[in-house]
Amino acid sequence: MITKQNFSFYLIAILLFSFLILPFSSAFAANPVSPASGEVLKTLTPELSWSADKDAVKYDIWILKKSKKMFGLYMFLGRSIRDAAETKTKVKTGTLEDNSDYLWTVRTITKSSAIGNFGKTFKFSTAVNPIHQTPQQPTSPDTSADLNTVSGLLAAIKAKFGITMENGTAEWVLSSLRVAYNTLSKLPAKFYSCTKNIQRISTTSLGAGVGGYVNSGDPSRLYMTNLGVNYDLAGIIVHEMTHCFQFNGNYSTAMSWANQFWTARNSYNGQWQPVSAPPTDYGRTNPLEDMAESVKLYVTSASTLKYKDSARYDFVKNYVMNGMEF
Numbered sequence: 370m371i372t373k374q375n376f377s378f379y380l381i382a383i384l385l386f387s388f389l390i391l392p393f394s395s396a397f398a399a400n401p402v403s404p405a406s407g408e409v410l411k412t413l414t415p416e417l418s419w420s421a422d423k424d425a426v427k428y429d430i431w432i433l434k435k436s437k438k439m440f441g442l443y444m445f446l447g448r449s450i451r452d453a454a455e456t457k458t459k460v461k462t463g464t465l466e467d468n469s470d471y472l473w474t475v476r477t478i479t480k481s482s483a484i485g486n487f488g489k490t491f492k493f494s495t496a497v498n499p500i501h502q503t504p505q506q507p508t509s510p511d512t513s514a515d516l517n518t519v520s521g522l523l524a525a526i527k528a529k530f531g532i533t534m535e536n537g538t539a540e541w542v543l544s545s546l547r548v549a550y551n552t553l554s555k556l557p558a559k560f561y562s563c564t565k566n567i568q569r570i571s572t573t574s575l576g577a578g579v580g581g582y583v584n585s586g587d588p589s590r591l592y593m594t595n596l597g598v599n600y601d602l603a604g605i606i607v608h609e610m611t612h613c614f615q616f617n618g619n620y621s622t623a624m625s626w627a628n629q630f631w632t633a634r635n636s637y638n639g640q641w642q643p644v645s646a647p648p649t650d651y652g653r654t655n656p657l658e659d660m661a662e663s664v665k666l667y668v669t670s671a672s673t674l675k676y677k678d679s680a681r682y683d684f685v686k687n688y689v690m691n692g693m694e695f
């Protein structure tokens with residue numbers, strides 16, 4: 370039976386890996402082909418092409434734009450319906466803006482499904498006239514850093530946050546590094562200093578739906594998969610960094626979280642039960658995932674958490690974010 374007293378043993382036993390499982394799109398759908406995901410474009414009217422699906426009746430191309438105000442959120446921008454015979458379309462003038470990040474995906478409509486299937490999501494950034502710092506960034510001492518190149522961003526992240534962005538079975542690209550840099554720039558040193566390495570991997574044997582994970586045996590290093598990078602890079606980095614925070618000197622904070630929001634109420638199986646509902650379904654897994662999801666929302670969607678659960682919001686503000694609010 371698991372009690373609060375042996376909570377830490379319970380956590381170590383079941384949380385060798387703490388990871389985030391994401392919806393996994395069907396393999397039977399048309400996928401974006403070009404521009405390659407992560408590409409930085411020198412045009413505002415790129416041609417988007419995708420793989421053919423023999424069952425397609427129509428293709429429905431969706432473009433989402435990353436909001437500069439609501440950090441990390443991709444907002445629906447527009448769509449284009451194409452015939453089954455077409456596998457490319459040129460983005461119309463006036464659709465894209467310079468120095469912005471976009472995500473796109475193809476919905477394949479078939480005879481048997483009018484709802485269709487979404488394929489993979491690809492991202493691209495526009496940089497016709499590159500800027501040296503995104504306008505919403507607070508001024509930082511390293512204005513000399515070149516934030517328009519991969520090597521410049523790798524150096525800036527290392528210099529400013531002490532974090533090494535590692536290439537593993539996949540490589541960091543410019544658009545992802547920008548998201549990582551901007552995300553880290555928001556966070557207090559108390560939080561980001563618990564993470565030393567962020568490794569880019571293509572997939573993991575932990576499962577096809579895993580977007581990122583931290584191995585508690587090496588709790589300063591987090592891993593980001595292709596799925597995680599394409600799905601919600603900023604959110605998953607913050608989620609996984611919360612595990613680095615929990616495992617690197619802040620275990621008592623994690624215990625306080627568990628004591629405040631969870632209780633070993635279920636005497637049948639000894640499972641911890643939330644006292645109040647965690648803000649996401651994945652947060653119901655256990656107290657550490659609840660905390661990681663709450664910190665993620667605090668950083669990427671503060672008003673959502675504040676409105677949904679002011680107690681969790683206040684805890685994150687006071688004990689994780691050093692009073693910083695976004």
Ligand SMILES: [Zn+2]
Nearest residue numbers: 387388389661
């Ligand atoms: Zn997790």
